[in-house]
Amino acid sequence: MTTFNEVARLYSALSEEIKQKHPCLQGWKITWNTRLKNAMGRAVRASDGTKKIELSTKIIALNLNTPDFLSKIKDTIIHEWAHALDWEQYKGWGHGPTWRKCMLSFGFIPERCFDSNLWLTHPNKAEYVIRNRSTGRIWKYLDRYPDANALTKAHHWHRFMLMRPAHEDLELIHLESGKSRILE
């Protein structure tokens, strides 16, 4: 399991490194957003001129158990800094060709979003999620506690759709609290 401190250390070290390589980014700050629920991070240009990269404390807390989470959060941090660099160098804002160029200059393959099937968010109305605990792969977000029918379907997905032995655990996670339990 990744700890919040490891994420915080990576966030500041990586951001410092990027700002040193690209002095045009000196005006950008890094911060934490405690309300952001539908994304791991974002780049913000506020109307008062503030420019910042934000990471969501909620979504990170929810994903600390996700396999290989530290490398996933690294992708997010780079993705958001590419938005900042895109703005400073090209006045670009989005996932267009200039943003892709910025991703490449960081040494990253530009993907618009990284696989949203492999880490958790908290979509509106969703209460629970069921996923494979070993791979982090998500079956489905649910707006209520799963009934017997949903559980049968989840197990079916787990055993047959993945073509994997069932020794990998299927887990049910309550999104608000982050509490999880293994589905036997």
Ligand SMILES: [Zn+2]
């Ligand atoms: Zn983006």
